[in-house]
Amino acid sequence: MDVSQQAQSSGWKILEADTLHWEKWGDQYALYDSLSGETHLLPESSARVLQQLSVRPCTAEVLARALCEGSDEPCEETFVEHLSQLLAQLRAAGLTEKVWL
Amino acid sequence: MLAGLTGEACHQRLADRGLLLKTGPFTVELRSDIDGFIPLLRQFYGQFPVVEAPAIADFHVRLLRPGGVRRWWRPQVQFLLDGQSPFRPFQLSHAFPLFEWGLNWGIAMQAHQYLMLHSAVVERAGKVLILPAWPGCGKSTLCAALVSRGWRLFSDEFGLVRVADGQMLPLPRPTPLKNKSIDVIRDFAPDATIGPAFHGTRKGTVAHLQTPDASVIQAHIPAPPGWLVFPRYQAGAPLHLKPIDMPQAFLKLANNSFNYRLQGLQGFQAVTRLVRHCDRYILSYSDLDAAIDTLNQLADA
Numbered sequence: 135m136d137v138s139q140q141a142q143s144s145g146w147k148i149l150e151a152d153t154l155h156w157e158k159w160g161d162q163y164a165l166y167d168s169l170s171g172e173t174h175l176l177p178e179s180s181a182r183v184l185q186q187l188s189v190r191p192c193t194a195e196v197l198a199r200a201l202c203e204g205s206d207e208p209c210e211e212t213f214v215e216h217l218s219q220l221l222a223q224l225r226a227a228g229l230t231e232k233v234w235l
Numbered sequence: 236m237l238a239g240l241t242g243e244a245c246h247q248r249l250a251d252r253g254l255l256l257k258t259g260p261f262t263v264e265l266r267s268d269i270d271g272f273i274p275l276l277r278q279f280y281g282q283f284p285v286v287e288a289p290a291i292a293d294f295h296v297r298l299l300r301p302g303g304v305r306r307w308w309r310p311q312v313q314f315l316l317d318g319q320s321p322f323r324p325f326q327l328s329h330a331f332p333l334f335e336w337g338l339n340w341g342i343a344m345q346a347h348q349y350l351m352l353h354s355a356v357v358e359r360a361g362k363v364l365i366l367p368a369w370p371g372c373g374k375s376t377l378c379a380a381l382v383s384r385g386w387r388l389f390s391d392e393f394g395l396v397r398v399a400d401g402q403m404l405p406l407p408r409p410t411p412l413k414n415k416s417i418d419v420i421r422d423f424a425p426d427a428t429i430g431p432a433f434h435g436t437r438k439g440t441v442a443h444l445q446t447p448d449a450s451v452i453q454a455h456i457p458a459p460p461g462w463l464v465f466p467r468y469q470a471g472a473p474l475h476l477k478p479i480d481m482p483q484a485f486l487k488l489a490n491n492s493f494n495y496r497l498q499g500l501q502g503f504q505a506v507t508r509l510v511r512h513c514d515r516y517i518l519s520y521s522d523l524d525a526a527i528d529t530l531n532q533l534a535d536a
Contacts, residue, residue, distance in 0.1 A: 155500060157507045159481040166503035171496060173489060173503060175482055 145235040146221050147191035148184055149228060156181070170228050183220060184229060191233050194218045238281035246273060253295075255286035259395070259406030259454055261346070263338065264292035269312055272298060272330040275430060279331075279409045279443060282451040294341045298330055316341045325436075332433050332441050335411060339392055342406075343493045349404065350505040351493040352394030356403055357386035359534045362461030363403045365394050365513070367491040373468025373520075376416040379444050380523045381530065383424035388450040389458075398498070398505045401512070402457040407450040409443035417442045423523055462533060463488065463513040468520060475519040476529055484515040 148154075153169040163181040165174045176184075186192075186200050194217045201217075202209035224230040237245065237256065248254040253264040258280075267273070297315040300306055301324055311324035314337035321340060325333040343351060354367035355378035364386070368374040378391045388407045389395075395404040412420055412429065417440065420427060428445035463484055464476075479487075488506050489495045495502045514533070520526040 155503060157485075157503075159485075162480075162482045164482065164485055164503070164507060166500060168500045171499060175486060 143193055143235055145191050145193040145233050146187060146197070146225075146230050147233045148187040149231055151188040154184070154188075154229075165229075167229070172228065174227060174229070180220060180224060183217065183224065187230060191235060193235060194221060197221075236282050237277060237285050240285060242273070242277070245277060249273065252288060253292075255288060255290050255292060256280060257284040257286050257454075258338075258408060259390070260349075260404050261293040261342065261406070262286050262290060263294045263296055265296045265298075265334075267298040267330070268300060269298050269327065269330045271328065272312075272334065275331040276334075279430065279445055282446075282448045294338065294345070296334065296338060296341070298334055300327065329433050329436060331430075331443070332411065332436055335409065335443070338408075342393060346395070347494050347497055348398075350396040350398055350495070350498050350502055352396065352488065353392070353491050353493055354394040355391045356389035356394045356405075357381045358389055358403075358405075358458045359386050359531075361458055362534070363389060363458045364462045364464060364530065364534065365403070365460055365509075366464055366466050367394065367488060368466050369491070372466055373416075374466055375410055375412060376419055376468070377466050377520075377523070377526060379410050379412060379416075379420045379427070380423055380527055382410070382444075382447060382450070383420070383427050384527050384531075387453060388446055396460075396505050396509065397457065398501045401459065401505065401508045403460055404457050405450070405454045407446045407454050409446055411438075411441050411443055413441050414439045419523070420444060460509055460513050462530075463509065463515045464530065464533075465517045466520065466526075467517060470521055472519050472521045474522065474525045474529060475517075476533070477517045477519075479515050479517055481510045481515070484513075485510045 150169050153167055155166040157164040161178045163176045165176055186197055194214050198209050198214045198217050221230055249267045253266045256263045295317050299313045301311055301313045310327040312327050312330040312333055313320055313324045314322055314333050352367050354365050355374045357364050366374055375391045382388045390406040391410040393406050395406055397404055430443045432440050432442045434440045465487055
């Protein structure tokens with residue numbers, strides 16, 4: 135690993151934001167990915183993660199802080215762990231991928 | 236209409252250049268040399284429009300007697316769609332159910348200009364009730380019962396959704412009743428015309444319920460979707476109409492479609508629009524009268 139890579143950290147990006155089509159029903163979302171042809175039913179938590187990642191790729195920590203913004207509660211370490219698991223599930227569903235930031 | 240052709244003229248077209256029948260949005264070119272098939276075709280499709288040649292047909296169907304020993308030993312009938320034979324031959328006397336199944340198969344395989352739901356569809360007061368179900372849920376029986384009580388038949392098999400505007404298109408055809416359903420509908424609607432019983436088919440005994448003339452005459456008139464009701468027949472079960480939320484209805488409907496995946500984004504948009512625009516329920520029932528009362532109340536509310 136060279137010096138420039140040492141400064142990088144592992145983050146997440148949405149696979150292809152332009153190919154995602156959303157339908158919102160209360161706190162649930164239907165998501166159609168025209169790249170893969172897959173349809174996903176997602177809870178609000180997953181939808182917010184994807185929408186945040188569509189703004190820009192980021193680490194789980196940065197993502198946690200962004201999602202906690204405006205909340206009175208501090209962003210807990212366990213929330214970051216929870217997000218990491220969620221991001222891995224979204225990657226398995228073909229919606230996110232890891233990226234060097 | 237087909238009834239306007241003499242038996243001889245009908246026979247001649249079937250044997251020669253083909254009979255062009257209009258059923259819903261489709262034109263079917265039909266050829267056949269099966270004598271026993273023609274009276275049933277005339278009985279069940281008598282009110283259907285005949286298209287005069289030259290015309291473009293959506294489906295080219297032939298019902299033929301295969302050659303060789305099967306021409307006279309346990310004679311058979313073969314179904315050809317666009318020159319291809321997708322099924323094994325049936326016994327000759329089953330030519331009519333073979334035509335019905337074969338045409339259904341052809342529509343399901345080819346009519347991808349529409350989103351196709353596997354559902355019965357009926358209309359009342361200008362809005363459509365969609366009854367999506369897989370085999371065994373009592374879809375055709377409930378549909379036949381509703382039609383016998385005045386609902387307009389769109390189809391007992393296909394929910395055809397025009398993706399451009401979300402309108403439902405009629406495709407009225409004879410309703411195949413199976414096994415116990417035949418007597419259920421005979422008792423429920425004694426005035427209904429039910430054709431001969433075909434025993435020993437892949438689905439047991441099948442008899443066809445004639446489509447009401449009014450449904451055939453209005454087969455060119457689409458209607459917007461109003462209600463999505465997933466029927467579930469359970470012997471002895473009390474009637475229960477349970478509302479379901481949009482995500483649940485979306486999943487059930489997308490999984491029920493013949494060609495949701497093939498439709499891509501427009502399929503997603505068509506299903507979400509249906510779910511948004513319809514009242515959505517699961518209907519558990521055993522008593523047809525009670526089920527129809529409930530659905531009438533739903534439509535008249």
